[in-house]
Amino acid sequence: MTSIDSRCTAASAEAPPPTTGRRKSLLFCPTCEFESSADGNWIVRATADERELVCPDCRSTVATR
Template sequence: MSPKRSSAAGTRSRSKTTLFCPECGHESDADGDWLVEETPARETHTCPVCTATIEVRTRLDPLVA
């Protein structure tokens, strides 16, 4: 009996922290080349290729100014 092969066999492995742009398909690690705008209330990640908003994180503990 031969071992089961993963459906991902033959594809490059990705980090679990990889973000994907739904608009253009750009991908990079969460701490990669994304444009990050930080405000006291939130952090926004924007695609460096097409400027689509990828992720908005609300800060649970706002930064103290």
């Protein structure tokens, strides 16, 4: 039978890696670099089939859903 070593090692005792401080649900405008959460300051243009998220600064379409 093999024994299991349950001691803490330096690698397992380290703190998790630091976060970048950005939320994962941020959208970025590729034209002017505006950023906001998906449910944030974007202009929403709704049609019968989809909705467009438009940058409030430069009016570029960022996403179509």
